[in-house]
Amino acid sequence: MMVQAARPETTVFVAPARQLVPAGEGVRLVSAAGDTPLDQQFLASRARAVVADLRVSGGREALAVLAPAILGQHAALLAIVGPDDVAGLHAAREAGATHLLVAPFAPSTLAATLAGLAETGRKLAGDWSMEPLAPPDPADQRRAATRDLVTGARDALAARRWLDRRLSSGEGEGVLVLLVALSRFEMVNTAYGRTAGDTVLRGVAARIEHVAAEVLGDDWLVARMGGSEFAVLGRQAEHPERVTLLAEQIAEAVARPFVSSGAIVALGARIGVAVGEAGERDAARLLRRAGEALETARESDGATVRYASRTTEPAPYDLAIDLRHAIERGEIELRFQPQVAIGGGEISGVEALARWSHPVLGLLGAETLFAAAERADLVLALSDHVQRATLQAAAAWTGARAGLRLAINLTANDIRRPGFADLFIDRVDSSGFPRGRLTVEITEGGLIEDLSLAANLFARFRATGIRVAIDDFGTGYSNLAYLKSLPLDYLKIDKRMAQDIAGTARDRVVVRGVIDMARSLGLAVIAEGVETAEQLDLLAREGCNFYQGYLCAEPLTDAALADLLEERGG
Known part of the structure; x- marks a missing residue:
């Protein structure tokens, strides 16, 4: 295999831009000039990277012209945007930016970013400068016949064959079928056209495949x-x-924009x-049961997920009915997930989770719990119960737990x-938990419903x-602009x-942009779901302040939290 030798300098093409500091060693800047179309200038420069300054008049238009050539040449792309330029963030992502800078920034930051941009450009050039592709594999061509042409996922025929193979071999018990129907998708093709709709379908397929693999x-x-x-399709296993x-x-x-x-x-x-039962051998029947459950979910006012009833036992899946008695029976439990300071590694707080x-169904997560509460019109009652129980438990903490911050989730209904402000503050004071160690959390979706009401409530709390x-x-970039007003x-x-x-x-540009935006607004950043040391290291480099996730610990019982803090020396 021939590997391309490293160039002494990497050429970086600069679309209309504001002042740039000297590029530094190994980087050669070439600025756009004259009346020749920008994409032709870029191709003629043989640049491996591009800088597009979207703060400049015409910058977004220039990027739109350059984007196809950038992607075609597999070049790196740095987009520079203003602090409130939401449309610029959209344009950068659509163009496939590999790097992002949110103004204002120091000249040293720009110099370091240009060096990183050049390195990325060299790597991308190497990735696409190897030996020619091998002839197509006939097996791959046969497999392609059972793939959906729009999304690249398998098609309905492949799904039925997968089920038939497992059910016919006697593996029916525990075979799992989820049917996922998108809501509001018909509006996409109508409003934005078939091409946009196909792009969204490919994104949906990719996200679902990622979750299934995980x-x-x-x-x-x-x-x-x-x-x-x-x-x-999968297996429930044990x-x-x-x-x-x-x-x-x-x-x-799917709900992420x-x-x-x-x-x-x-x-x-x-x-x-639908989950296969012992002796299950009929793929059509299993799919039909999942389809019936899907229809029930579609007809539901609030439940996102519905389960097909089993034929061998009563159907205990009407969670809304069950929930009416769950609180009084003591079935609602608390878990606490640690929040860790990235700088020092100490556990500084916890998020309370219900x-x-x-x-019958075992331990159910918060989404299923609150979806059932919404259907049963018990959201406020459940929220009140969880808040009171959490504050009461945390007020009794001793030892290392006594110094922890506590985060409690609020709902849009709250x-x-x-x-509600007076009610909640009285609830906190009555519990004995100190206000100064308490954080309230509200989801982005709940915030959108009434921004002015949320702003007044948050001001009162603070x-x-x-x-x-x-x-x-x-990825709700439409909300970045108004974060500064909250x-x-x-x-x-x-x-x-x-x-x-x-x-x-190209994935990292989104994370980097959000962290930069938050820090420019004076907000500390907490990353959820951190599972690997690599993720933590990259988040630390971008300036993230805290993390929570399985890398430290899963959501813990109160006793398990105390044990963890003792093991870590407080």
Whole structure:
């Protein structure tokens, strides 16, 4: 194999830009000039990287002209945007930016970024300068015949064959079928065109495949069954809780906004779940049971996920009915997930999380719990119960736990409740837990519903010493511009975004942009879902302040939290 020798200098093409510092050793800057089209100038320069300054008049238009050539040449791209330039962030992502700078920044930061840009450009050049592709494999061509042409996922025929093989071999018990139907997708093609719709479908398939690989391991298949409906096939094995986890994470992944053709597309999902029973051998029957559960979910006012009833036992899946008695039976449990300071490694706080110890389905997560509460019109009652129980437990902490910060989640229903600020503050004071060690968290989705109401509530909390965080901040770039108008202390980036930082260079630009934006607004950043040392190292380099996730610990019982702190020496 021939490997291209490293060039003494990497040429970086600069579209209309403001002042740039000297490029430094190994970097040669070539600025756009004259009337020749920009893409032709870029190709003639043989540059391996591009700098596009979107603060300059015409910068976004210049990037639109250059983007196809940049992608075609597999070049690196640095986009420079202003502190409130939401449209610029969209344009940078659509163009496939590998690096992002949010103004203002120091000249040394720009110099270091240019050096990194040049290095990325050299690596991308090496990736695409190897030996010619091998002839197509006939086996690959046969496999392609059972793939969906739009998304690249398997098709309905492949899904049925997968089920037939496992059911015919006697593996029916525990075979898992999830049917995922997108909500509001029909509006995408109508509003933005078929090309945008196809792009979104490819994004949905990729996200679902990522979740399936993470939760199910090796033996799974994702297929597009037609239209905007997907199937996820796998095995429940000895871990029934994986079914709930899989459904919750798929719903969460699909709900994160998509960006296509410059537009932000927000989708939802309804999911029907069926699990094979002992002696199950009929693939059509198993798919039909999942389809019936999906129809029930579609007809539901609030439930995202519905489970097909088994034929061998009563169907205990109407969680809304069960929940009416769960609180009084003591089935709602608390878990505490540590939040760790990245700089020193000490556990500085915990987030309180609710779990439902269902007598039949086992331990259910917060999403399933609150979805059931919404259907049963018990969201406020459940939220009140969880808040009171959490504050009471934390007020009794001693030893190392006595110094921890406590984060409690609020719902959109809490924010809309008249007089909630006084009610909550009284609840805190009555528990004996100090206001100064308390943080309230509200999800990005809950924030959108009434921004002015949230701003007033947050200001009241902060005036009493309670800190405020935006939770699960994901790819909703439409909200970046108004973060500066809210009285906030923390921004918590969604676990998918935190995990993406260890993906490709193009994935990292999104994480880097959000962290830079938060820090420019004076907010501390907490990354959720951190699972590997690589993710933590990359987040630390970008300036993230805290993390929580399985790298430190899963959500723990109160006793297990005390044991962990003792093991770590407090």
